[in-house]
Amino acid sequence: MTQGKERIIFCDFDGTITMSDNIVAVIRHFDPPGWRRIVDDVLAERKSIRQGVGELFRLLPSSKKDEMIDFAVNNAVIREGFAELLRFCRYEGIEFYVTSGGIDFFVYPILAKFDIPRDHIFCNGSDFSGERVEITWPHPCEPPCTNDCGMCKTTIMRRFPPGRYERIVIGDSVTDFEAAKMADAVFARSHLTEKCRALGVPYTPFETFYDVIDGLEERVMS
Ligand code: MG
Ligand code: ZN
Numbered sequence: 001m002t003q004g005k006e007r008i009i010f011c012d013f014d015g016t017i018t019m020s021d022n023i024v025a026v027i028r029h030f031d032p033p034g035w036r037r038i039v040d041d042v043l044a045e046r047k048s049i050r051q052g053v054g055e056l057f058r059l060l061p062s063s064k065k066d067e068m069i070d071f072a073v074n075n076a077v078i079r080e081g082f083a084e085l086l087r088f089c090r091y092e093g094i095e096f097y098v099t100s101g102g103i104d105f106f107v108y109p110i111l112a113k114f115d116i117p118r119d120h121i122f123c124n125g126s127d128f129s130g131e132r133v134e135i136t137w138p139h140p141c142e143p144p145c146t147n148d149c150g151m152c153k154t155t156i157m158r159r160f161p162p163g164r165y166e167r168i169v170i171g172d173s174v175t176d177f178e179a180a181k182m183a184d185a186v187f188a189r190s191h192l193t194e195k196c197r198a199l200g201v202p203y204t205p206f207e208t209f210y211d212v213i214d215g216l217e218e219r220v221m222s
Contacts, residue, residue, distance in 0.1 A: 076110045100121070170212060
């Protein structure tokens with residue numbers, strides 16, 4: 001391992017900490033007309049993530065706020081071993097950050113039962129004051145990222161320079177790939193494993209956070 005560096009984890013939320021994607025679950029559940037076309041446009045890269053997510057939530061009336069929060073919180077299932085991973089990180093002095101493309105109205109309530117400082121959770125914001133839900137973007141891309149990420153994971157990571165930090169990324173999708181390329185170590189599942197394999201980025205596969213703890217233990221001891 002890299003001697004004398006502070007270990008820091010950047011962990012994705014949707015499909016990583018939670019078993020499935022909460023944005024998709026909320027939109028699917030409330031099923032506003034027109035959402036499938038927007039999702040198709042994002043998947044085909046005709047629209048950026050930021051543009052697509054903004055348009056999806058604009059399909060929903062702000063009056064459904066409480067219903068949306070309740071649905072998201074009750075629907076979300078936390079991946080096994082998450083609390084144990086947080087405990088392990090605290091014990092080993094590993095800083096743990098959540099870097100999420102999700103939205104504050106579900107990210108914070110779902111994580112409320114875990115002891116993660118609020119300033120260690122990065123996600124998008126939401127404004128329910130108008131007729132329709134408006135997503136806000138407090139963490140936009142900064143140069144050199146031009147992907148229009150919405151919540152820009154690489155921008156957050158660049159605040160922790162590689163000379164001082166050993167940067168570890170945990171994620172599940174193509175939206176984690178740019179961060180994975182910058183990382184010293186990657187824990188991947190689902191589409192992120194395929195992308196890493198195709199483009200030659202080393203990774204450790206995981207299904208539960210117990211697998212991540214095992215992988216981290218090896219790094220800590222080496
Ligand atoms: Mg994800
Ligand atoms: Zn970006």
